[in-house]
Amino acid sequence: MADYDLVIRNGTMATAADAVRADIGIKQGRIVALGASLAKGAREIDASGKLVLPGGIDSHCHVEQKSSMGHMTADDFFTGTRSAACGGTTTIIPFAAQHRGMSLRQVVKDYHDCAGPKAAIDYAFHLIISDPTEQVLGQELPALIRDGYTSFKIYMTYDALKLDDRQILDVLALARREGALVMVHAENHDVIAWLSDKLLLKGHTAPKFHGVAHAALAEREATHRAITLAELIDVPMLIVHVSGREAIEQIRWAQDRGLRIYAETCPQYLFLTADDMDKPGFEGAKCMCSPPPRDKANQEYVWRGLENGTFQVFSSDHAPYRYEGPDGKLMHGAATTFKKVANGVPGLELRLPLLFAAGVGTGRLDLTQFVALTATTPARLYGLYPRKGTIAIGADADIAIWDAEKEVTISQSMLHDAMDYTPYEGTRIKGWPVMTLSRGEVVAENGEFKGARGRGRFLKCDISPAARPLGRSVTGFDPETGTYKRG
Numbered sequence: 105m106a107d108y109d110l111v112i113r114n115g116t117m118a119t120a121a122d123a124v125r126a127d128i129g130i131k132q133g134r135i136v137a138l139g140a141s142l143a144k145g146a147r148e149i150d151a152s153g154k155l156v157l158p159g160g161i162d163s164h165c166h167v168e169q170k171s172s173m174g175h176m177t178a179d180d181f182f183t184g185t186r187s188a189a190c191g192g193t194t195t196i197i198p199f200a201a202q203h204r205g206m207s208l209r210q211v212v213k214d215y216h217d218c219a220g221p222k223a224a225i226d227y228a229f230h231l232i233i234s235d236p237t238e239q240v241l242g243q244e245l246p247a248l249i250r251d252g253y254t255s256f257k258i259y260m261t262y263d264a265l266k267l268d269d270r271q272i273l274d275v276l277a278l279a280r281r282e283g284a285l286v287m288v289h290a291e292n293h294d295v296i297a298w299l300s301d302k303l304l305l306k307g308h309t310a311p312k313f314h315g316v317a318h319a320a321l322a323e324r325e326a327t328h329r330a331i332t333l334a335e336l337i338d339v340p341m342l343i344v345h346v347s348g349r350e351a352i353e354q355i356r357w358a359q360d361r362g363l364r365i366y367a368e369t370c371p372q373y374l375f376l377t378a379d380d381m382d383k384p385g386f387e388g389a390k391c392m393c394s395p396p397p398r399d400k401a402n403q404e405y406v407w408r409g410l411e412n413g414t415f416q417v418f419s420s421d422h423a424p425y426r427y428e429g430p431d432g433k434l435m436h437g438a439a440t441t442f443k444k445v446a447n448g449v450p451g452l453e454l455r456l457p458l459l460f461a462a463g464v465g466t467g468r469l470d471l472t473q474f475v476a477l478t479a480t481t482p483a484r485l486y487g488l489y490p491r492k493g494t495i496a497i498g499a500d501a502d503i504a505i506w507d508a509e510k511e512v513t514i515s516q517s518m519l520h521d522a523m524d525y526t527p528y529e530g531t532r533i534k535g536w537p538v539m540t541l542s543r544g545e546v547v548a549e550n551g552e553f554k555g556a557r558g559r560g561r562f563l564k565c566d567i568s569p570a571a572r573p574l575g576r577s578v579t580g581f582d583p584e585t586g587t588y589k590r591g
């Protein structure tokens with residue numbers, strides 16, 4: 105009888121700590137042995153010449169979510185997770201998004217109803233809080249945190265989502281008390297609204313003006329304000345989808361002060377620029393997201409932030425709105441204004457290959473940094489570690505096998521999402537995840553989806569210090585006691 109259900113043999117295995125030659129023995133979906141020349145498995149995969157990495161964790165993606173403007177994402181939990189799996193990702197953390205007036209409990213139930221029968225890989229949920237009422241803050245949220253929904257995103261912009269500073273403080277105080285992690289979309293709403301109005305008055309309606317309205321200074325100011333509010337009550341905070349120099353400098357400043365400020369960036373800030381929103385006709389809308397892509401110099405700042413540890417997380421912010429069709433970017437016709445276009449770009453499938461090619465392939469990032477940014481640190485920050493995000497005895501056998509030499513020219517036709525375009529069409533990259541395993545089952549192989557609808561499982565996020573080492577709140581203002589302690 106075989107010792108293991110599966111052995112992955114002869115590969116170079118990398119974690120966030122190191123890269124070594126090792127075989128991996130898997131039983132009942134979990135890693136049970138690591139070592140040289142393991143005994144036989146009922147199934148064997150020869151990974152000679154390949155890299156064997158933890159499956160990616162995409163901790164920021166919008167799946168089967170209605171935007172605040174009423175646009176439905178093209179991907180549901182089946183197409184989204186299928187696409188993720190084909191790109192080497194084995195866990196996603198999308199959002200259960202509250203719109204104003206909704207009960208959070210009901211929102212969470214609705215998202216489970218969507219995800220349960222469709223997800224092909226494992227998933228957890230962040231919450232989006234747009235209506236922090238007494239009922240939400242006093243009852244629903246504390247109970248949900250205890251049930252495994254331990255992180256939530258708040259917005260400083262978008263009419264239907266934005267919280268004011270007082271509301272943000274209320275949410276941060278709750279996070280301090282309950283040990284949750286708050287993710288912030290940091291852009292100054294009034295600056296964007298004012299610039300947008302002025303641009304539209306002058307007839308500047310094209311997609312490229314989205315980039316002007318969402319000024320880097322608006323992002324900088326909001327980033328600094330969010331950090332200040334977090335410092336006031338000494339609570340950890342993660343700034344999502346950081347686009348360039350202005351915000352990065354604020355984050356670096358906070359980190360240098362010893363504040364627990366974490367940061368995330370995404371492929372669109374490394375591979376797109378404002379010029380991509382200035383394509384002929386309305387095509388520029390395909391690259392519109394918020395914050396918007398900036399310029400080459402800002403891309404370089406983002407790269408440096410990845411290299412020097414300012415960023416802990418590299419996620420996709422997959423927000424898949426098709427170009428054509430009833431919920432598409434063109435839904436109001438090509439004569440529409442940039443204000444009416446759904447914000448977001450797809451990225452679930454290409455997040456890892458793009459970073460691998462331009463980061464690991466060029467030597468800007470080493471393999472351990474790549475694994476840390478795309479799997480291990482998201483697992484730690486959101487309470488999924490060590491079950492997810494690493495290759496270790498006892499962890500789920502969520503693994504991506506990479507061919508570092510495989511060259512690919514990106515085209516929408518090879519992808520597995522429900523989109524009708526990719527912003528990265530025609531880009532040539534080297535390095536591709538040729539096989540993805542979720543809990544020891546092959547879910548994607550050589551560009552083909554091999555998994556099954558509904559096999560993905562919901563993951564509760566654990567806020568115990570072992571799972572999520574975010575430190576303790578000891579300084580700042582403690583709303584529970586009404587005392588202030590200087591940091």
Ligand code: DUC
Pocket residue numbers: 166289392393394395421423447448449
């Ligand atoms: N910006 C967001 O805040 N969310 C979805 C996509 C986007 O561009």
Ligand code: ZN
Pocket residue numbers: 289344345394
């Ligand atoms: Zn956002």
Ligand code: ZN
Pocket residue numbers: 164165166421423
């Ligand atoms: Zn987002």
